[in-house]
Amino acid sequence: MYSQERLGRKSNPDGKASDARRRRAGYHQPMALHKETLPDPLPTEPLALVADWLAQATRSHVQPNPNAMVLATVDAHGGPSARVVLCKEIRPDAGYITFYTNYLSRKGADLAANARAAVVMYWDVLRRQVRLEGRVTLTTAAESDAYFASRAWQSRIGAWASEQSAPIASRAQLIRATDAAARRFGVPTPTASDDLAPDPGIAIPRPPHWGGYHLWVEAVELWVEGAARLHDRARWIRTLEPDGGGFRGGRWSATRVQP
Numbered sequence: 001m002y003s004q005e006r007l008g009r010k011s012n013p014d015g016k017a018s019d020a021r022r023r024r025a026g027y028h029q030p031m032a033l034h035k036e037t038l039p040d041p042l043p044t045e046p047l048a049l050v051a052d053w054l055a056q057a058t059r060s061h062v063q064p065n066p067n068a069m070v071l072a073t074v075d076a077h078g079g080p081s082a083r084v085v086l087c088k089e090i091r092p093d094a095g096y097i098t099f100y101t102n103y104l105s106r107k108g109a110d111l112a113a114n115a116r117a118a119v120v121m122y123w124d125v126l127r128r129q130v131r132l133e134g135r136v137t138l139t140t141a142a143e144s145d146a147y148f149a150s151r152a153w154q155s156r157i158g159a160w161a162s163e164q165s166a167p168i169a170s171r172a173q174l175i176r177a178t179d180a181a182a183r184r185f186g187v188p189t190p191t192a193s194d195d196l197a198p199d200p201g202i203a204i205p206r207p208p209h210w211g212g213y214h215l216w217v218e219a220v221e222l223w224v225e226g227a228a229r230l231h232d233r234a235r236w237i238r239t240l241e242p243d244g245g246g247f248r249g250g251r252w253s254a255t256r257v258q259p
């Protein structure tokens with residue numbers, strides 16, 4: 001159990017604020033100055049605002065992976081799971097976001113059984129949260145190829161070497177698998193020390209089990225931290241109709257939600 005006493009901190013018989021309260025006050029200080037509210041009236045299309053928020057988070061350099069998002073999936077038996085992936089694209093015009101992974105991973109198996117997902121993006125310093133829900137389809141092979149080719153060569157070797165989510169006996173076995181993949185394509189075995197090593201310039205094709213997903217968004221919820229802890233929150237929903245390999249979104253309906 002976490003407690004101040006167990007961590008050896010003294011209680012405050014003199015009535016001064018405890019360490020914990022002082023720390024909390026510190027965290028909340030900028031919040032008092034922070035008076036963001038959601039646009040009023042709410043935009044009729046929310047994904048452009050999500051894209052703006054991601055662009056602002058990227059420009060502000062407040063966290064190393066501003067495009068990190070928690071992706072929640074549900075397996076064939078209704079069991080939920082969540083993990084972080086990177087959002088590689090937001091397409092408000094088409095109505096989807098894109099992420100990449102191993103199709104045979106746990107999340108890949110979940111999405112094959114149940115092609116729905118929810119995502120959370122959160123920028124602590126910007127005091128903004130985005131929630132997205134929707135339907136998932138595979139990206140085209142051409143789209144996955146193009147993205148795969150843009151990845152660092154070490155990541156491309158890793159995609160061949162790692163059977164993501166499968167058990168492995170030891171770290172040494174993973175390194176042997178990486179070595180075998182590197183030899184197969186005639187590149188050096190990636191090591192920690194050559195994280196920034198120049199691309200050896202040898203083509204490493206995309207493994208067939210690795211690629212992208214589009215999350216076609218049918219619900220968006222935005223949250224901003226407001227002054228005096230009165231936060232602001234709104235939700236947009238729309239219906240999705242199958243269209244070609246993806247979906248076409250109907251008109252968004254927007255509602256403010258109590259925080």
Ligand SMILES: Cc1cc2nc3c(=O)[nH]c(=O)nc-3n(C[C@H](O)[C@H](O)[C@H](O)COP(=O)(O)O)c2cc1C
Binds near residue numbers: 068081084
């Ligand atoms: C910051 C960060 C970014 C990540 N980005 C990805 C990603 O884009 N794709 C991916 O497959 N895994 C990514 N991961 C690893 C996943 O969180 C997860 O461990 C992996 O995908 C296996 O998940 P699964 O077993 O549920 O399929 C990332 C992890 C972190 C912490």
